[in-house]
Amino acid sequence: MEISLRKKADSAASKGLDQPVLALCPNSKATVDCARCRVRALSLCDALEDSELVELDRMATTISVGAKETLFEQDQPSDWVYNITAGSVRLYKLLPDGRRQVVGFALPGDFLGLSMSHKNAFSADALTPTNACRFSRNDYSNFLDAKPHLLRRLHSMASHELSLAQDQMVILGRRTAEERIAAFLIGLRNRWTRVNGNHVHVPLPMTRQDIGDFLGLTVETVSRLMTRLAREKAIVIVPDGVRLLDVARLERLAEI
Amino acid sequence: MEISLRKKADSAASKGLDQPVLALCPNSKATVDCARCRVRALSLCDALEDSELVELDRMATTISVGAKETLFEQDQPSDWVYNITAGSVRLYKLLPDGRRQVVGFALPGDFLGLSMSHKNAFSADALTPTNACRFSRNDYSNFLDAKPHLLRRLHSMASHELSLAQDQMVILGRRTAEERIAAFLIGLRNRWTRVNGNHVHVPLPMTRQDIGDFLGLTVETVSRLMTRLAREKAIVIVPDGVRLLDVARLERLAEI
DNA sequence: TTCTTGGCTTGATTCAGGTCAATGTGGCGT
């Protein structure tokens, strides 16, 4: 795993190969500047005052990982919490025999470390080159103790996450393969909307295998159904994503 | 829906038919006495000092609902939060066409209302006669604002719930019917342990249909596999539950 | 340029679990 570190207090701390700096986070100075963070409004940090952001700056380290590199691994001590600022991340659990369940995908603005447990409940690796704001769990926990409104916000994010997980339980337990694909595309469209605005173009940084492992299907089934939806003019498959043609139909299929 | 109310401040507030008072909560006085609550150690309230419990007493109302009665319904305003003190509750989501996903079962000590949303994410109804401690969401929210350590506790419960939901995603997405049943029985055994101590007898207050709707299976499949596990001497089916004979085998099947 | 590799698609076949249809069974109200 190669991670490049950029930190105000210790810019010589870089280890491993540097990843190219991504377009979304073009700070050439090796500083964290929460006040100007472009995902701030989407993230936990939105709960903070400007004065508090200065404190946060001091705690934060920005990290960059390349595609396919690991952020953290299931069952390892969770020493850090992360705020994704650019890129996309796959979150998954492995069974001993290799079966895999993807429990979610993280996009810019998403927070990893809601869980308050000292072991990671799942592994996380980057789907595309990814930047994140990283805090030590200790610093973070102390900061939380001092800022009850931040804790409120954290709790409301965890509640929201729980609610999404329950929706996913409905999808996995009670929906057909076609409905799962439709729900996935509509759900992802809605999440990209927060980041990029509402477009019929839905980027899919993950592979078909990842989608299958998220939806409880095989690659082949995902591929067949995407092809079928395309044949029936509900979507168009484009490089690195899909374009939604018949949003109404997809929403009807996805309806909860 | 019939609910009997018993409250210190307003014992005349009873409406509807009274349910018989349950064995586990035999207060004949219509008062809430958190300090002596038998599920306190299991519940949120464990985070509170004795002095704070007195405040809680004043906010709380105990309610009793009979089997099959509704505590609250999906998409309705969530005006109350609940602490289950006796009985068992089914939590579920309905699709428009009637398909159902049970998202969980609540046992004594479980808290309903982690979610901080003003609409219920799911419906809840009693499987067996059930007692709960009920708080208005407003009172509760104000109380939380004044007690950051209670909020911490609430958040850690929500985190735990999220982690369980992710485990359930693995079960629904990537496990065989037999593994699902084993995981369900072992998981339920572990939860009853908190309430009753560790026994090989696992009460099943829910129907086979409920289990199927929790595990993404049909009644018939649940019935067949329970019968098979019984035939193979892994369990014995007894009235209102099962007795685990070969715990090691079940744990191997359930392994995460 | 050709070779390799990883991801994607497509077709043929299989099978785990669903569906449909009886039948069994225990509790409850009359």
Place this chain on the structure above:
DNA sequence: ACGCCACATTGACCTGAATCAAGCCAAGAA
């Protein structure tokens, strides 16, 4: 005692998605 009803079980059959097996294609490596 009787009938009812909800729940549970069991059997026969069906099907949606998995599995197995090729190919296809684009991006890198040699």
